[in-house]
Every structure is written in C-alpha cells, then in structure tokens.
Amino acid sequence: MRATVAPFPAARLRRLRRSAALRDLAQEHRLSAADLILPVFLRAGENLAEPIPSMPGVSRLSLDRLLDVARAAFDLGIPAICLFPYTDPELKTPGCEEAWNPDNLTNRAIRALKAELPELAVMTDIALDPYNSEGHDGFVINGEIVNDETVEALVRMALAQAEAGADILGPSDMMDGRIGAMRNALEAAGHRDVAILSYSAKYASAFYGPFRDAVGASGALKGDKKTYQMNPGNSDEALRLVARDLMEGADMVMVKPGMPYLDICRRVKDAFGVPTFAYQVSGEYAMIRGAADRGWIDGEAAMLESLLGFKRAGCDGVLSYFAPDAARLLGGR
Ligand code: PBG
Numbered sequence: 390m391r392a393t394v395a396p397f398p399a400a401r402l403r404r405l406r407r408s409a410a411l412r413d414l415a416q417e418h419r420l421s422a423a424d425l426i427l428p429v430f431l432r433a434g435e436n437l438a439e440p441i442p443s444m445p446g447v448s449r450l451s452l453d454r455l456l457d458v459a460r461a462a463f464d465l466g467i468p469a470i471c472l473f474p475y476t477d478p479e480l481k482t483p484g485c486e487e488a489w490n491p492d493n494l495t496n497r498a499i500r501a502l503k504a505e506l507p508e509l510a511v512m513t514d515i516a517l518d519p520y521n522s523e524g525h526d527g528f529v530i531n532g533e534i535v536n537d538e539t540v541e542a543l544v545r546m547a548l549a550q551a552e553a554g555a556d557i558l559g560p561s562d563m564m565d566g567r568i569g570a571m572r573n574a575l576e577a578a579g580h581r582d583v584a585i586l587s588y589s590a591k592y593a594s595a596f597y598g599p600f601r602d603a604v605g606a607s608g609a610l611k612g613d614k615k616t617y618q619m620n621p622g623n624s625d626e627a628l629r630l631v632a633r634d635l636m637e638g639a640d641m642v643m644v645k646p647g648m649p650y651l652d653i654c655r656r657v658k659d660a661f662g663v664p665t666f667a668y669q670v671s672g673e674y675a676m677i678r679g680a681a682d683r684g685w686i687d688g689e690a691a692m693l694e695s696l697l698g699f700k701r702a703g704c705d706g707v708l709s710y711f712a713p714d715a716a717r718l719l720g721g722r
Contacts, residue, residue, distance in 0.1 A: 422466030524610030572638030593618035596672030658703030
C-alpha cells in the first residue's frame with residue numbers, strides 16, 4: 390500500500406490526534422488481555438513463591454501457588470500460561486533423563502492445571518537446558534552440542550508433555566528437524582490435536598540472562614549457544630527457519646527476543662500470514678522493570694507501549710512476564 394496525503398492545509402494530520410475520542414477511533418492496532426501468554430517458573434515444594442532477584446516481581450512457584458496465579462491470570466482474560474521448571478541440581482544429568490519423566494515438575498503442573506482450570510491453555514517448553522548438567526539445550530558430546538541425538542530426546546519430552554495434557558508444545562531448542570520428528574511422533578501416538586508453537590527464529594541473545602538465573606541454568610552453562618541459536622545479524626535466515634518449521638508441522642511460530650527483533654516479526658507475518666508470536670524475554674522485562682523501579686521511566690506506560698509495539702509489528706500475541714499487570718490495566722474478561 391502506498392501512503393497518500395493531500396497537501397497542507399487540506400491534510401492536517403493533527404486533526405485526528407486532537408482528542409482522546411478521535412485518537413481512539415483512528416487507532417490501528419490494539420492490545421488486549423487475549424493477546425497475552427504468561428510464562429511462569431515452577432519449583433518443587435509447598436506454598437513457595439521464591440523471588441528471582443534479576444526479575445523483580447517474578448517468583449518461582451510451587452504447584453499450589455501456581456494454581457492461584459493461573460486462576461488469577463485466567464480471570465483477567467489471559468488465555469494461556471507457559472511453564473518453565475527450576476530443576477533441583479541433583480536431578481540434572483548429562484543424559485537429561487528428568488526431561489521426559491512423566492512425573493517431573495512440568496508434567497505434574499500440566500496435570501494439575503488441566504484438572505483445575507481446563508479452559509486455560511497450557512503451553513510447555515521443550516529443550517534440555519533445565520535438566521542438563523551441561524546447561525545446554527542439547528546433549529553435549531565431546532564439547533559439541535549434538536543435533537540428532539538431541540532431537541530423539543526432545544521427542545520423548547514432547548510425548549510426555551502431550552500425555553500429561555499440554556495444549557501447546559513450545560520447542561525452544563533450535564535443533565534441526567525437531568518439528569517434523571515431534572509431529573510424526575505425536576500423530577503416531579494419537580495426539581492429533583496438540584499444537585506446536587515453534588520458537589522458529591530464536592536468536593543467541595544477551596537478553597536471556599535473568600531467565601537462566603530463574604531456571605538455575607546460569608551456573609551450569611559453559612560457553613554460549615551460538616552454534617544452534619541464530620546470529621543477531623541475520624534476517625533472511627529467519628524466514629527460512631519459519632518456512633521449514635511450517636513445512637514440518639508447526640501450527641504457530643515465534644520470534645525471540647521481542648523488542649530488538651520487531652523487524653523480524655513484521656517480515657514473518659507479511660511472508661507467511663500464520664499465527665505469529667513474540668517472546669518479550671526476561672532481559673526485556675528486567676530493563677523495563679528495573680528502570681521503572683528506580684523512577685527513571687513510567688513503568689505502566691512503558692509496559693503497555695512495549696506490548697502494543699508487538700501488535701503493530703504483526704504479532705498475534707506476546708509471551709510476557711508483564712501479562713497479569715498488563716491485563717489488569719487493560720480490563721479483563
Ligand atoms: C531455553 C529457553 C530460554 C528462554 C526460553 N527457553 C533461554 C535460553 O535459550 O538460554 C528464554 C526466555 C527468557 O529469557 O525470558 N530453552
């Protein structure tokens with residue numbers, strides 16, 4: 390579409406900015422609670438909400454407390470929650486066996502949520518890092534993060550989560566071939582309606598730092614994730630990754646992080662027209678919260694502006710730690 394505009398004074402673009410009513414009428418994009426997915430951190434125990442220092446306002450929750458948070462989110466009109474486990478260090482191994490344990494923390498949480506709040510969609514994370522004593526998303530063999538062996542493990546993890554009742558699987562590992570392998574295994578096991586929201590364009594980013602603290606992966610991780618996560622200098626590659634994941638059976642795709650990659654969101658939406666999500670990651674949350682807590686920016690306004698930016702960039706929804714705060718301000722269901 391080519392923008393046309395009459396010469397001044399026929400066109401005075403300020404006319405439609407004159408009052409709140411006119412601004413509202415002319416507004417192109419809108420944010421609502423229904424656009425949000427709430428990521429939450431789980432931990433073992435009872436009646437625990439353990440603050441995460443690098444993410445003020447976010448805590449690791451025991452399952453009983455998770456149910457309270459999930460119910461509050463649902464009542465605010467948030468349609469989905471995404472689970473990330475903090476795994477006890479004793480349960481982390483080079484073989485990552487805990488990842489597909491049917492009774493691991495995530496799978497117990499899925500069952501509890503589906504029993505208590507069946508209408509809230511439950512999304513999971515698929516990657517080995519929370520369970521890996523090596524801290525990486527894949528198996529480490531002789532210093533290399535191996536692809537095909539990791540994909541087999543991810544498929545086991547996906548099946549265990551589907552079995553527990555997950556609605557949406559979120560592979561965040563960036564191994565090649567994982568979406569097709571998971572989709573085939575899900576079909577073969579009769580899990581025909583489990584959706585896959587692929588972290589298709591996931592960049593090797595400095596903005597994941599606080600998350601790695603939250604899931605307890607910071608200490609274990611040696612080196613970086615640049616041999617599997619994307620190079621921040623690339624854009625065309627994101628389109629190839631999205632095309633590949635859609636061909637392999639992804640239902641929805643994600644760009645991650647969010648704010649530094651809004652151009653990628655727009656390109657993906659324009660090129661494919663599929664449900665497109667962005668993850669406003671832990672470091673983005675920490676920046677806004679940190680500045681707001683010091684009085685350097687208006688936290689509520691900055692939060693809503695940052696989330697609206699994703700809608701303008703073409704996203705259908707956003708994973709954000711701000712989801713409950715934003716939903717409260719937007720007015721719930
Ligand atoms: C790991 C995973 C990461 C996040 C989601 N899943 C971190 C990483 O790749 O190291 C980051 C989310 C955030 O920073 O909020 N599989």
